[in-house]
Amino acid sequence: MRTALLASVLALACTPGVACAQDAPQPQDPHLARNLAATCANCHGTGGRSVYEPLVGQPRVKLLQTLDDFRTGEHEATIMHQIVRGYSDAQLELIADWFSGQQKN
Amino acid sequence: MQRRNFLHACTAATAALALPCRAFAASARPHVVVVGGGFGGATAAKYLRMWSEGGVDVTLIEREQAFVSCPISNLVIAGLQRMEQITFGYDLLQSQWGVRLMSDEATAIDPDRRVVRTARNGEIAYDDLVVAPGVEILSAGIDGLAGHEDRIPHAWKAGAQTATLRRQLEAMPDGGVFAMSIPRMPYRCPPGPYERACMVAHYLRTHKPRSKVLVLDANADIVAKKALFQQAFARYGDMIEYRPNSTLLAVDAATLEAEFEFERVRADVLNVIPPMRAGRIATLGSLPLINDAWVDVDWLTLGAKGLPGVHVIGDAIFPAPGMPKSGHMANQHAKVVAAAILNALAGLPPNPTPVVMNTCYSFVDDRAAMHVVSVHQYDADKGQLLAVEGAGGLSAAPSDAEGRAALQWAHHIWADTLG
Numbered sequence: 001m002r003t004a005l006l007a008s009v010l011a012l013a014c015t016p017g018v019a020c021a022q023d024a025p026q027p028q029d030p031h032l033a034r035n036l037a038a039t040c041a042n043c044h045g046t047g048g049r050s051v052y053e054p055l056v057g058q059p060r061v062k063l064l065q066t067l068d069d070f071r072t073g074e075h076e077a078t079i080m081h082q083i084v085r086g087y088s089d090a091q092l093e094l095i096a097d098w099f100s101g102q103q104k105n
Numbered sequence: 106m107q108r109r110n111f112l113h114a115c116t117a118a119t120a121a122l123a124l125p126c127r128a129f130a131a132s133a134r135p136h137v138v139v140v141g142g143g144f145g146g147a148t149a150a151k152y153l154r155m156w157s158e159g160g161v162d163v164t165l166i167e168r169e170q171a172f173v174s175c176p177i178s179n180l181v182i183a184g185l186q187r188m189e190q191i192t193f194g195y196d197l198l199q200s201q202w203g204v205r206l207m208s209d210e211a212t213a214i215d216p217d218r219r220v221v222r223t224a225r226n227g228e229i230a231y232d233d234l235v236v237a238p239g240v241e242i243l244s245a246g247i248d249g250l251a252g253h254e255d256r257i258p259h260a261w262k263a264g265a266q267t268a269t270l271r272r273q274l275e276a277m278p279d280g281g282v283f284a285m286s287i288p289r290m291p292y293r294c295p296p297g298p299y300e301r302a303c304m305v306a307h308y309l310r311t312h313k314p315r316s317k318v319l320v321l322d323a324n325a326d327i328v329a330k331k332a333l334f335q336q337a338f339a340r341y342g343d344m345i346e347y348r349p350n351s352t353l354l355a356v357d358a359a360t361l362e363a364e365f366e367f368e369r370v371r372a373d374v375l376n377v378i379p380p381m382r383a384g385r386i387a388t389l390g391s392l393p394l395i396n397d398a399w400v401d402v403d404w405l406t407l408g409a410k411g412l413p414g415v416h417v418i419g420d421a422i423f424p425a426p427g428m429p430k431s432g433h434m435a436n437q438h439a440k441v442v443a444a445a446i447l448n449a450l451a452g453l454p455p456n457p458t459p460v461v462m463n464t465c466y467s468f469v470d471d472r473a474a475m476h477v478v479s480v481h482q483y484d485a486d487k488g489q490l491l492a493v494e495g496a497g498g499l500s501a502a503p504s505d506a507e508g509r510a511a512l513q514w515a516h517h518i519w520a521d522t523l524g
Contacts, residue, residue, distance in 0.1 A: 042514070
């Protein structure tokens with residue numbers, strides 16, 4: 001965790017015209033998974049730490065299966081069957097990766 | 106204590122030099138100032154602290170002592186929830202996340218010098234600014250309304266007027282008329298007025314069944330969840346009367362008469378929701394506006410167009426097509442802006458593929474609610490966050506299960522925003 005902060009502090013040293021790591025092309029945002037997962041927090045708690053519907057620390061396979069079941073209608077939902085269709089498969093995988101990789105506490 | 110000492114030292118030093126306070130910047134830690142502690146601003150403050158792991162100093166300028174939630178406030182008006190249940194402090198933002206709360210009002214933005222002027226704390230310098238001022242209610246546009254909001258409340262910012270409207274309904278005689286005026290779009294929370302009509306009707310049907318709910322809508326039709334609200338209105342028989350194309354011109358606070366373009370109405374409780382625009386700090390001249398009302402932003406960064414370092418989120422912005430002005434959406438904007446600011450501070454470009462989504466529940470009685478949801482992905486060609494086709498949608502019908510989900514949603518978003 002502290003490494004991330006250090007990296008961001010070091011990155012501040014990047015100035016125009018001076019070569020640094022950030023000059024390399026960025027295929028995708030390094031925080032993309034975190035950002036996508038944050039769109040779930042309104043209903044699943046900050047960092048997925050909801051009391052009712054926690055996502056944090058859930059196995060990746062289970063999360064993806066549940067999302068797929070919402071999409072197909074296998075798993076009955078109030079709103080998730082409509083929300084899941086708004087994300088690409090790649091985005092859902094990033095979200096599942098992120099939540100499964102977080103410590104519960 | 107530390108905060109007070111810091112501010113004190115800062116004021117003394119800068120007063121002597123007649124310079125804006127740069128103490129935060131001098132510490133070499135980036136300083137982000139957030140104006141407005143609603144769903145957007147409070148979330149932005151929290152996520153900036155959380156995602157930077159304390160590496161960025163955040164000052165939240167808020168003039169109110171407490172956060173009062175607009176979502177669920179229609180249940181307070183119906184007597185089903187209490188004000189205390191929708192009122193929250195800012196203490197967790199401070200104790201848990203280290204946000205510096207400044208109880209003050211921002212009065213001007215100077216983007217060239219990167220300072221915000223405040224009513225009591227002088228100039229506050231920022232490296233990045235997040236402006237989340239919500240909406241300004243334009244009472245002056247309706248003859249006879251300005252200065253009489255205690256008698257003719259809008260209750261469209263949850264707080265004292267929510268309690269006022271509740272008291273007026275309690276005092277209304279059986280057989281009385283509750284009349285509500287809805288402004289033309291765009292306004293905060295499109296389904297909100299129709300939910301309020303249902304919740305007031307629920308209260309009246311239960312306690313004052315000979316009463317009437319008059320819904321006078323400046324729009325040509327119900328603007329959100331139309332079929333669902335038509336069905337919900339029908340459940341109240343002829344108690345709710347819906348009249349489209351009703352533009353309010355004037356009110357008389359003494360007689361509670363309201364003059365519309367085509368008719369005159371006399372009410373026992375008159376609830377006028379006036380037209381609105383971006384919160385006042387956004388319309389004082391420093392920010393780019395569309396239609397002289399809403400701020401023009403770049404969707405990748407939520408940056409105000411042409412103003413480096415200034416970001417605007419929530420109800421105050423000119424929305425992307427199909428994007429509602431809602432607390433949920435403001436909370437989602439906040440996460441995009443927090444990510445964009447932290448990327449920029451780290452020398453990274455903004456996330457090229459931001460996503461936001463919206464969830465909105467409306468109650469139709471004391472138990473049942475119904476929803477509309479949408480997901481918005483960035484379209485690089487159009488430079489907009491656009492609703493994904495084939496995704497999102499509405500309830501088939503209101504249900505008690507959704508009523509429970511709606512209350513759960515509220516508790517979650519309050520926690521994600523404030524704690």
